[in-house]
Amino acid sequence: MQGVVPAAGEGTRLRPLTAERPKGLVEVAGKPLLTHVFEALSPLGVEEIVVVVGYRGDAIREHYGDSVDGVPLTYATQDRRRGLAHALLQAEPHVDGDVVVLNGDNVVRANLRTVVARHRETGADATTLVEEVSPDRATEGAVFELDDGDVVGVVEKPDSPPSTLIPRGVYVFSEAIFPACRLVTPGSTGEYELTAAVDLLLAAGRQLEPVPLEGWCYNVNTPADVEAVIRRLTGE
Numbered sequence: 001m002q003g004v005v006p007a008a009g010e011g012t013r014l015r016p017l018t019a020e021r022p023k024g025l026v027e028v029a030g031k032p033l034l035t036h037v038f039e040a041l042s043p044l045g046v047e048e049i050v051v052v053v054g055y056r057g058d059a060i061r062e063h064y065g066d067s068v069d070g071v072p073l074t075y076a077t078q079d080r081r082r083g084l085a086h087a088l089l090q091a092e093p094h095v096d097g098d099v100v101v102l103n104g105d106n107v108v109r110a111n112l113r114t115v116v117a118r119h120r121e122t123g124a125d126a127t128t129l130v131e132e133v134s135p136d137r138a139t140e141g142a143v144f145e146l147d148d149g150d151v152v153g154v155v156e157k158p159d160s161p162p163s164t165l166i167p168r169g170v171y172v173f174s175e176a177i178f179p180a181c182r183l184v185t186p187g188s189t190g191e192y193e194l195t196a197a198v199d200l201l202l203a204a205g206r207q208l209e210p211v212p213l214e215g216w217c218y219n220v221n222t223p224a225d226v227e228a229v230i231r232r233l234t235g236e
Helices: 033-045 057-064 084-094 112-122 177-183 194-205 223-234
Strands: 001-008 048-053 070-078 099-102 106-111 126-132 140-149 150-156 167-171 207-212 215-219
Touching: 001 084, 001 177, 033 048, 033 057, 033 070, 033 099, 033 106, 033 112, 048 084, 048 106, 057 070, 057 140, 070 084, 070 215, 084 177, 099 112, 106 167, 112 126, 112 167, 112 207, 126 194, 150 194, 167 194, 167 215, 177 194, 194 207, 215 223
Parallel strands: 001 048, 001 099, 048 070, 126 207
Antiparallel strands: 099 167, 106 215, 126 167, 140 150, 140 167
8 A cells, every 4th residue: 555645835824934935844842733743644554655745845855865764755746836635636646556645744643543543444435534523613624425324425515514624634535536626627716526426426425434533633824824833742
């Protein structure tokens, strides 16, 4: 199994921390964001990690080189930041088989091994961490449509959420995700969203296995997020 880490973004909301370095090299609790991501992937037994770089990508290549903790690193380039589905397609030439996708700005202390194990047990085309949230929170991003408890669709920022079950940005996919990504059309922001590709998989009758989140997961977008993660990690 391989890992794919999208890490091409400029991190504009993290400025001035990203004025002269890519988002993935912003330090959180004494180590770069990408190091946190690689440390989360390592216990999963990934045999290679494909890092999708863009903004100041050379700095990431120079910092990590061709391996991390003995795991080979391969780099793909996303010249224009056009969303996570587009980023995943840049990694496709380097992928063979199932793949774990973890964003390069996520700090995770959660049951990722359970996600991988469930994916292997069920043979699903997509397996992801999920969390039940408040109805208000469910309007702020992607939320799942359910039918008798099964995930049957994904809706982005609905005014009336069909459920309060949201994806937490950690996926394991079969290679079926790549044709789905190629069928995605740009959303309202002009980006090709990974959740839209997941919705296409579901519309085609493919299986998604949800795994309830145990632990925590932060998407680091702002200096306030950095401070929040530091508090989590240090127990303050």
